[in-house]
Amino acid sequence: MLRLPIALAALSAVISVACAQLTVLFPGGENQWWVDGSDNLLEWNCNESQVQTFSVLINNPDFLTPLAIIADQPNFVCSRLITANQTRALPVGTGYTIELVNVLNSSDVYAQSAPFEIKPVGSAFPT
Template identity: 50%
Template sequence: MQFRSIAISVVAVASMAAAQLTVTTPSAANWWVAKSTNVLQWSCKADNVPQTFTVLIGNQNPAVLVQPMAIIAIQNNYDCSVLITQDQANQAAGTGYEVLLANPINNTDVYARSEAFEIKPLGSLYPTQQAEQVASASAAAASASTTAASSSTKKGNSAAGLGASLVLAAAGVVGGVLAVL
């Protein structure tokens, strides 16, 4: 009898933690665009939320996607949002998609699930808020690459520094410090 009461308490605590974490984007009103960079946001400031989770994409229709597929193995909760590139999630345009935030050790232990959303065809417009976030992140990435290239050129290692900056930009590094010895 005591074991059952402990088990119920553990389930209640786990449910409480899962209820605190919420996927805010994508949603029915904030769709993604196929073969494009898309925004994933969640409620990271809530109490009792897991520190890390795995990000998966699934579809309610098993003919589209048989089971959820991991697109980020371990994501830190404190980031609050992340840009998902076309290399991470390259699903075809369609409806019934959902993003799941799950336990990194057991992906069937889902902490949060997005609303069902649509992935629109390549070339479609983003919702207004998401378009601003993607543009802002792209501008920050371009600025970081330009700053790194400028910094390395001023230090006298222009060929090596510029080459390293281009490699960082090509790898999709959004921010960071490039130190040239």
């Protein structure tokens, strides 16, 4: 009788590992921002998800739709330098989020960052 709860707990742990979600680690939150006109870091928890590839979108409440900044990103890399050229059309402001999405269906969002700010050219980077 006690074996069933133990078996269910073990199965639950296996399913949790197999379904582990991607998480955007940087940027996101009030102490993590990007600087306009600069190369900026994007970082995620690549070793905790079975997702092989994803697209990277940036969103803001002022946008009609999110903007694609990377079409096909391999998950195993764990971070990527987003060049100033990739974000040059983005205005300085708050409320930005990064979305890691299914390459074939951008409405299938694997992860979304906490809101962050893009600061003006010449601002200091977060420590």
